[in-house]
Amino acid sequence: MHRYVVKIGSSSLTSDEGGLNRDKIAFFAGELAALHQTGVQPLLVTSGAVAAGFTEIGYRKRPKHLHEKQAAAAVGQALLMQAYQEAFSRYGIGVAQILLTRSDFSNRLRIHNALMTIDELLRHRIIPIINENDTVSVNELKFGDNDMLSALVANLVKAQQLAILTDTDGLYTADPRKDPDAKRIERVEQITAELLQMAGGSGSSVGTGGMRSKVDAAQIASRGGVPVFVGKVKEPGDLLRATEGGGKGTYFETTVHPLSTKKQWVGFHSLPQGYIVVDEGAESALLTGGKSLLPAGVTEVSGQFEPGDVVEVQNLSRRVIGRGIVNYAAWQLHVTAGLSTEEVIKRVEVPRMEVIHRDEWIPFG
Structure with missing residues (x-):
């Protein structure tokens, strides 16, 4: 059964002053219901809780302090x-609330349980409505208006597509509000540093995510094997057209196969306990040679990690090239970095010779 994750931001659900816009919610419910009726399994990642609540609680404008945001x-x-419940009930569709935090993803047991719950809801044709648990999150808006949350969810459920809906019809070469020569980028095969530079900041006072956060989310999703659509859904049928390749926006393609749950956790959900810098030979072996990392390729070590922890790996330019589960404690790697296998055996006792398999x-x- 095909699964589609749809992310809707605050500005698409609320008025400019804050508070829910019921007409907008009814429209998006209709779009998701049409997708649901084709037999696929849609999941909705929504923002809007703070924007919906701050006027109700009595604040004149969107609050700035964390405790005020959490109250809202x-x-x-x-x-x-x-x-949402009222809007979807018109189509005979049940909905369920799932609230997640970044720490839920970093805990393998908790995120596995969340996936089992989602699977069961989808089996009963109920649409999961997923949001960040803002009330208990310790860091402000970690998911970037839930763009990153939607990417992590799409990878978790091995979705056929992630659709990040926004008020702009895709990514442009420049800000189309300021530059009449700006051109929309229809398809992206690879997210480059230049492309990331094109993605500007937030354009809404209600939401918190700009185009940059959406491109960052597309990068995470595509690395996990999920293609992404970023664009506008304003007319009836637009969401179906977006899932079929004819949407008003930008499509981010991927050639990667969906990752196993374990590799997803390593790559996107875990919290690295340190980093390792590797030389050019090790970088090439890891990225294109399909090889493991050996101590000989390590040039620098930082952090306090133990065997089984996740670490980031950086190249000599300090660009992060990946993550992996380390087989050495930090102190062991400090004394063996750059050494041959024979020398490593003389100095430390480790369960596996590879630093990262x-x-x-x-x-x-």
């Missing part, structure tokens, strides 16, 4: 789910 989210989340490695290059 606590009020707004109930309003948001009530509005290729089966426990996720490249970002």
Whole structure:
């Protein structure tokens, strides 16, 4: 059964002053219902709890302090789910609320349980409505208006596509509001540094995500094997057209196969406990040679990690080229970095000679 993750931001669900716009919610419910009726399994990642709640709680404008945002989210989340429940009930579709934090993804047991819950809901044709648990999150807006959350969810459920809906019809070569010569980029085969530079900042006072956060999310999703659509859904049928390749936006393609749950956790969900810098030979072996990382290729070590922890790997230019599960404690790698296998055996006792085995490695290059 095909799965499609659809992310809707705050500005698409609320008025400019804050508060829910019921007409907008009814429209998106209709679009998702049409997708649901084709037999696929849609999942909705929504923003809007803070924007929905801050006017209700009595704030004149969107709050700045964390405790005020959390209070607004606590009020707004109930309003948001009530509005979705009423809108989807018109189509005979049930909905379920799932609230997640970044720490849920970093804990393999918790995110596995979340996936089992999602699978069960989809089996019963209920649409999961997923949002960040703003009320208990310790860092402000870590998911970038839930763009990153939608990418992690799309990878988790091995979706056929992630659709990030926005008020702009895709990524442009420049800001189309300021540059009349700006051209829309129809398809992206590879997200480059130049492309990331094109993605500007946030254009809305209600939401928190700009085009850059959407391109960052597309990069994470495509690395996990999920193609991404970033664009506009304004007319009836636009969402179906977007899933069929004719949407009003930019398509980010991928040639990567969906990753196993373990590799997803290593690459995107885990919290690295340090980093390792490698030389050019090791970089090439990891990115194109399909090889494991040996101590001889390590030039620098940072952090306090133990065997089984996840670490980032950087090249000599300090660009992160991937993540992996390390087989050495930090102190062991400090004393063996740059040494041959024979020398390593003389100095430390480790369960495996590889610093990171290729089966426990996720490249970002």
